[in-house]
Amino acid sequence: MENIKAYVQENKDRFINELIELLKIPSVSADTAYSQDVIDTSEAVKLSLEKAGCDFVEICETDGYPIVYGQKMIDPALPTILVYGHYDVQPADPIELWTSPPFEPVIKTTDIHPEGAIFARGACDDKGQMYMHVKAFEYMIQNNNLPCNVKFMIEGEEEVGSVNLKTFVENNTEKLKNDVILISDTGMISNQQPSITTGLRGLSYVEVEVTGPNRDLHSGLYGGAVANPINILAKMISSLHDENNHITIPGFYDNVEELSLEERAEMAKAPFSLEKYKNALKLNDVYGEKGYTTNERNSIRPTLDVNGIWGGYIGEGAKTVIASQAFAKISMRLVPNQDWEVITELFTKHFMSIAPAGVTVKVKPHHGGQGYVTPIDSIGYQAANMAYTETFGTPAIPVRSGGSIPIVALFEKELKSKTILMGFGLDSDAIHSPNEHFGIFNYLKGIETIPLFYKYFVELSKK
Amino acid sequence: MENIKAYVQENKDRFINELIELLKIPSVSADTAYSQDVIDTSEAVKLSLEKAGCDFVEICETDGYPIVYGQKMIDPALPTILVYGHYDVQPADPIELWTSPPFEPVIKTTDIHPEGAIFARGACDDKGQMYMHVKAFEYMIQNNNLPCNVKFMIEGEEEVGSVNLKTFVENNTEKLKNDVILISDTGMISNQQPSITTGLRGLSYVEVEVTGPNRDLHSGLYGGAVANPINILAKMISSLHDENNHITIPGFYDNVEELSLEERAEMAKAPFSLEKYKNALKLNDVYGEKGYTTNERNSIRPTLDVNGIWGGYIGEGAKTVIASQAFAKISMRLVPNQDWEVITELFTKHFMSIAPAGVTVKVKPHHGGQGYVTPIDSIGYQAANMAYTETFGTPAIPVRSGGSIPIVALFEKELKSKTILMGFGLDSDAIHSPNEHFGIFNYLKGIETIPLFYKYFVELSKK
Numbered sequence: 001m002e003n004i005k006a007y008v009q010e011n012k013d014r015f016i017n018e019l020i021e022l023l024k025i026p027s028v029s030a031d032t033a034y035s036q037d038v039i040d041t042s043e044a045v046k047l048s049l050e051k052a053g054c055d056f057v058e059i060c061e062t063d064g065y066p067i068v069y070g071q072k073m074i075d076p077a078l079p080t081i082l083v084y085g086h087y088d089v090q091p092a093d094p095i096e097l098w099t100s101p102p103f104e105p106v107i108k109t110t111d112i113h114p115e116g117a118i119f120a121r122g123a124c125d126d127k128g129q130m131y132m133h134v135k136a137f138e139y140m141i142q143n144n145n146l147p148c149n150v151k152f153m154i155e156g157e158e159e160v161g162s163v164n165l166k167t168f169v170e171n172n173t174e175k176l177k178n179d180v181i182l183i184s185d186t187g188m189i190s191n192q193q194p195s196i197t198t199g200l201r202g203l204s205y206v207e208v209e210v211t212g213p214n215r216d217l218h219s220g221l222y223g224g225a226v227a228n229p230i231n232i233l234a235k236m237i238s239s240l241h242d243e244n245n246h247i248t249i250p251g252f253y254d255n256v257e258e259l260s261l262e263e264r265a266e267m268a269k270a271p272f273s274l275e276k277y278k279n280a281l282k283l284n285d286v287y288g289e290k291g292y293t294t295n296e297r298n299s300i301r302p303t304l305d306v307n308g309i310w311g312g313y314i315g316e317g318a319k320t321v322i323a324s325q326a327f328a329k330i331s332m333r334l335v336p337n338q339d340w341e342v343i344t345e346l347f348t349k350h351f352m353s354i355a356p357a358g359v360t361v362k363v364k365p366h367h368g369g370q371g372y373v374t375p376i377d378s379i380g381y382q383a384a385n386m387a388y389t390e391t392f393g394t395p396a397i398p399v400r401s402g403g404s405i406p407i408v409a410l411f412e413k414e415l416k417s418k419t420i421l422m423g424f425g426l427d428s429d430a431i432h433s434p435n436e437h438f439g440i441f442n443y444l445k446g447i448e449t450i451p452l453f454y455k456y457f458v459e460l461s462k463k
Numbered sequence: 464m465e466n467i468k469a470y471v472q473e474n475k476d477r478f479i480n481e482l483i484e485l486l487k488i489p490s491v492s493a494d495t496a497y498s499q500d501v502i503d504t505s506e507a508v509k510l511s512l513e514k515a516g517c518d519f520v521e522i523c524e525t526d527g528y529p530i531v532y533g534q535k536m537i538d539p540a541l542p543t544i545l546v547y548g549h550y551d552v553q554p555a556d557p558i559e560l561w562t563s564p565p566f567e568p569v570i571k572t573t574d575i576h577p578e579g580a581i582f583a584r585g586a587c588d589d590k591g592q593m594y595m596h597v598k599a600f601e602y603m604i605q606n607n608n609l610p611c612n613v614k615f616m617i618e619g620e621e622e623v624g625s626v627n628l629k630t631f632v633e634n635n636t637e638k639l640k641n642d643v644i645l646i647s648d649t650g651m652i653s654n655q656q657p658s659i660t661t662g663l664r665g666l667s668y669v670e671v672e673v674t675g676p677n678r679d680l681h682s683g684l685y686g687g688a689v690a691n692p693i694n695i696l697a698k699m700i701s702s703l704h705d706e707n708n709h710i711t712i713p714g715f716y717d718n719v720e721e722l723s724l725e726e727r728a729e730m731a732k733a734p735f736s737l738e739k740y741k742n743a744l745k746l747n748d749v750y751g752e753k754g755y756t757t758n759e760r761n762s763i764r765p766t767l768d769v770n771g772i773w774g775g776y777i778g779e780g781a782k783t784v785i786a787s788q789a790f791a792k793i794s795m796r797l798v799p800n801q802d803w804e805v806i807t808e809l810f811t812k813h814f815m816s817i818a819p820a821g822v823t824v825k826v827k828p829h830h831g832g833q834g835y836v837t838p839i840d841s842i843g844y845q846a847a848n849m850a851y852t853e854t855f856g857t858p859a860i861p862v863r864s865g866g867s868i869p870i871v872a873l874f875e876k877e878l879k880s881k882t883i884l885m886g887f888g889l890d891s892d893a894i895h896s897p898n899e900h901f902g903i904f905n906y907l908k909g910i911e912t913i914p915l916f917y918k919y920f921v922e923l924s925k926k
Contacts, residue, residue: 030780091782094679160780187684201683205781214745218895220664220866223796224766225757227750230791231700231769238701241694282677287690287821294688303687306694307784308775313792318668318829320794321770328693329776331783333686358750366781403683404783432681432784 001451007139008444015447016107016118016440018048019131022087023105023120029065029088029160038156041087042066045130045154052134053141054152062164065156069175072141073149079461080149081454082178082415083137084407085130085185086158089122090432097434107440112191112428117437124438125431129184129424130154132443136450145451147458151178158185161205161367162407169407169414180380180457181411184446186401186423191441193271194388196381197421199299199400200408202334202371204344205307208351209362210236210326216312219320227358229326230311236354236361237328240304244290247304247332249350255337259300267295270397280428299400303333329366333402340368340406369406372419379460380420387422387452391445422446422453464914470602471911478910479570479581479903481511482594485550486568486583492528492551492623501619504550505529508593508617515597516604517615525627528619532638535604536612542924543612544917545641545878546600547870548593548648549621552585553895560897570903575654575891580900587901588894592647592887593617595906599913608914610921614641621648624830625870632870632877643843643920644874647909649864649886652733654904657851659844660884662762662863663871665797665834667807668770671814672825673699673789679775680785690821692789693774699817699824700791703767707753710767710795712813718800720836722763730758733860762863766796792829796865803831832869835882842923843883850885850915854908885909885916 008015027041028034042059049057049070057070065088073080092102100106105120118128133152140146153176155165169176186197212229213222242248259267272295278286288297297303311326313319332347334340348363355361374381376398388396401421408419424446430436471478490504491497505522512520512533520533528551536543555565563569568583581591596615603609616639618628632639649660675692676685705711722730735758741749751760760766774789776782795810797803811826818824837844839861851859871882887909893899 030782031778090784091776091778093776093778097678159782203683203783205783207781212746217744218866219766219768219770219794220666220796221864222761223768223794223865224751224764225749225761225865226744226746227748228768230772231704231767234697234700234769234772235704237694237697241698281680281689283675283689283821284823285690285820286688287819288687298685298688301687303682304694305682305686305691305785306697306775307682307782308777308786309693309697309789310773310777312769312771314771314773314790318670318792318794319770320666320668322768323771326772327777329781331682331686331781333683356750357748358746360747401684402686402688403681427684430678432782433679435678 001145001455003143004139004448004451007143008448012444015135015444019128019443020105020118022127022131023118023122024103026103027088027122027156028091029157030091038065038088042068042156045087048134049152052138060168062168064164067156067165067168068152068154070152071150072146074146075149078148079179079458080151080177081457082151082153082176082181083133084181084183085133085154086126086156087130087154088156088159089127090125090159092121094434099435112426113439113441115440117439119435119437121436123436124425124429125436126158126185128438128443129446132184132424132446133450135447139447140451140454147454151176163367165407166410169410173414176415178415178417179461181415181417181419182422182453183405183419184422184424185405186403186421187425187427187429188423189271189397189399190426191439193394194392194396195399196384196396197401197423198374198376198398199336200372201402201404202338202340202369203331203404203406204334204340204347204368205331205366206344206347207327207329207364207366211324211360212358213322213324216324217322219322222322226322227356228322229359230323232356232359233311233326233328236351237306239354245288247302249346251346252302252343255339256302256335257337264296267400268293270295270399298402300335302335302338304330306330333404334371336371336373338371340370344368369404370409372408374418374420378418380418380457383453383456383460384420384422386456387449390452391449422450464608464918466606467602467911467914470606471907475907478598478907482591482906483568483581485590485594486581486585487566489566490551490585490619491554492620493554501528501551505531505619508550511597512615515601523631525631527627530619530628530631531615531617533615534613535609537609538612541611542642542921543614543640544920545614545616545639545644546596547644547646548596548617549589549619550593550617551619551622552590553588553622555584557897562898575889576902576904578903580902582898582900584899586899587888587892588899589621589648591901591906592909595647595887595909596913598910602910603914603917610917614639628870629873632873636877639878641878641880642924644878644880644882645885645916646882647885647887648868649884650888650890651886652860652862653889654902656734656857657855657859658733658862659847659859660864660886661839661844661861662799662836663834663868664865665801665803665832666794666867667797667803667810667831668794668829669807669810670792670827670829671790673822674787675822676785676787679787682783682785685785689785690819691785692822693786695819695822696774696789696791699814700769702817708751710765712809714809715765715806719765719798720800727759729861730863731756733758733862761865763798765798765801767793769793796867797834799834799836801834803833807831832867833872835871835875837881837883841881843881843920846916846919846923847883847885849919850912853915854912
């Protein structure tokens with residue numbers, strides 16, 4: 001595979017333009033207004049897999065958005081790699097904070113990306129990282145050096161909880177049979193220091209509704225005499241953390257895996273500057289659970305965050321109203337061994353129990369997923385590390401991520417194989433935020449590194 | 464004035480028809496689409512005052528809608544009563560909830576109004592109550608028993624904050640000179656039990672902004688490691704009340720007038736059913752400051768309510784984001800002696816002080832107004848009470864309202880005279896709501912009671 005560098009250089013512009021075309025389709029799975037765009041994107045992905053060299057590609061319908069499945073089987077005796085990715089993206093709002101329209105991709109340079117980065121919703125998460133695999137596969141086909149079988153499973157509901165992927169995987173274990181699952185939907189430490197994500201947090205996402213009076217009331221005539229749903233919701237949310245920022249839900253920490261001091265010391269070796277971290281976010285200070293470092297708080301510790309809140313009059317000027325209802329979207333990041341369904345039940349039970357008389361409370365579970373840890377002594381991990389070492393000139397560091405890819409735990413349960421998370425994004429890529437971008441360097445480096453994973457994985461498998 | 468009853472009976476139909484004509488003009492001051500109608504209404508009011516017997520009436524232009532001024536000076540040595548009211552009305556929407564068109568007045572009977580009520584926007588607030596004064600004045604002119612001087616100041620911007628009235632009053636203190644101000648823009652307990660509003664609450668309205676990271680963040684990658692502005696806002700709002708629902712802002716209660724047990728016992732005599740109150744709002748229980756009854760909580764006690772809150776993702780579905788900012792609109796209802804500007808400062812100082820490291824907080828004052836209380840031993844109050852007692856056969860009960868009429872405090876400051884709030888409306892009249900109406904009984908009873916106020920006020924003034 002010595003000519004991979006050359007191939008990437010020759011086709012660089014085309015690789016970038018193809019990705020830009022894909023980014024132009026606003027495949028926002030959370031908003032039904034974009035449903036046709038999501039469908040169109042699945043068609044575009046199908047086409048790209050066919051062009052790249054799959055000998056079989058199909059659009060698999062689900063109760064939600066379709067899953068694009070493609071494969072290239074060269075020899076049943078050889079190992080099979082299953083590539084997973086997603087073609088749907090997060091909503092773009094707050095739209096006014098984008099410096100260029102989220103679905104009109106442009107290349108701009110930044111301090112971290114002097115050679116330019118593609119700015120668009122989904123540039124990194126996950127269209128860009130998913131498409132690296134399509135182009136790496138194209139290279140191996142074009143150069144007759146695909147060393148094993150490959151299967152692609154690209155879904156369109158990852159940003160809304162992969163609600164229908166579970167059923168699809170359960171019903172297609174034979175079709176999806178593989179020796180290792182390869183995903184690029186995470187990040188690495190920096191463009192100088194690659195890392196491999198060895199742990200993911202689980203997730204429980206709920207929506208709560210607090211109802212007081214049966215109609216909006218005049219705050220002068222009723223203020224102080226009835227429970228104000230917004231004040232009550234604030235009180236209830238506030239009570240979910242104690243003064244040390246521990247979560248107060250009874251039983252919440254019961255199964256939390258406590259790392260040994262050795263493991264925590266190992267983690268602490270990853271290069272990290274608290275000053276740079278604060279400056280990057282323009283924060284005067286960090287904030288979190290007492291007794292843990294910033295990197296521990298966002299990786300090995302469970303959290304509870306309000307992702308959205310609304311109620312009452314939020315227009316221009318002033319309106320003296322007591323709203324009849326107030327709402328919040330709340331998500332909890334979980335660590336390995338915390339079962340998301342159990343946690344969702346504990347949250348619901350507790351949240352209902354702290355509702356004062358004068359209001360009624362509803363909790364609607366949205367979705368969730370289990371956490372995941374992968375051992376670093378597996379063939380897959382070693383192959384990934386060898387690939388990074390060759391292209392970056394330095395070994396990758398194992399890192400626990402705070403993010404969640406709920407389906408990873410599902411894959412292991414249903415398909416009995418380990419997942420390798422080869423991420424090429426950076427924390428500064430602003431995924432889920434305005435001005436999401438993906439470095440040209442990272443995009444091309446990914447295309448260059450992936451074939452090496454195939455090569456080393458097959459070699460190590462033979463031993 | 465023994466013939467007032469008879470006069471009202473003889474002219475009853477005309478009184479009703481004249482009001483109906485006035486109600487047909489959609490004088491919605493909040494909507495510029497009706498600006499000509501608002502102007503037309505001021506002309507109609509001017510004409511009605513001339514017809515009723517004013518010897519001088521003028522339309523006073525302002526930067527907004529005009530103020531109609533009229534007067535009848537019979538003897539500078541006699542007391543002067545200034546009547547204030549407004550000819551503009553609230554918007555009619557939601558129009559679909561009206562059982563008859565808001566500007567096509569019809570008379571319908573209800574359980575509370577077996578003799579019929581006029582259904583139309585402004586029927587009670589305030590065209591109906593304002594016009595009672597015009598007709599009461601007409602009676603006194605026709606029967607040569609007007610006992611004092613009278614001045615009318617009828618504005619057209621009350622429903623949009625009386626923005627230009629302040630300047631008008633400040634610039635015309637001589638012209639508006641009076642011994643007592645009489646307003647019918649409030650309600651009474653019931654048609655069997657008259658009441659006089661002796662207190663209004665002040666208001667301080669602010670908007671707060673909590674900023675954490677400089678951009679929205681992925682709640683997985685950053686959750687638990689940075690201050691979440693929504694969680695922090697909830698925590699800060701929650702801390703503004705203690706476990707007894709007392710407001711925790713230092714100095715907030717310093718000037719709060721504490722009523723004596725006698726005064727509270729007097730208040731408690733007002734007929735009130737907690738069950739009916741809860742059922743009307745479909746509440747399983749009331750909620751408020753410990754140690755006070757529902758009627759005390761919404762009248763003699765200051766309150767703090769969030770009128771609106773927003774932040775993060777509030778669209779369909781789920782988004783795992785930590786918002787960069789969270790916002791809330793917060794208003795405090797104040798009681799007499801609490802200065803709204805001082806309270807706004809105390810709130811701002813305290814709210815900034817409780818912001819934890821990791822966020823920055825801004826407080827933007829919106830507007831406010833002073834509370835008002837009228838002593839029940841004043842000549843004006845006694846005269847009003849004597850008038851009610853004579854026409855209703857039972858004394859009026861003094862009642863503190865939770866609402867605010869900022870101009871009343873302005874009148875006292877600029878014109879150095881007390882305001883008497885002689886309301887004839889009922890809570891069930893649905894002012895500011897669909898199907899606003901005003902009882903025929905209430906309308907005629909008001910016309911019958913007002914001249915007696917003039918009579919007793921002049922008599923008591925002589926002593």
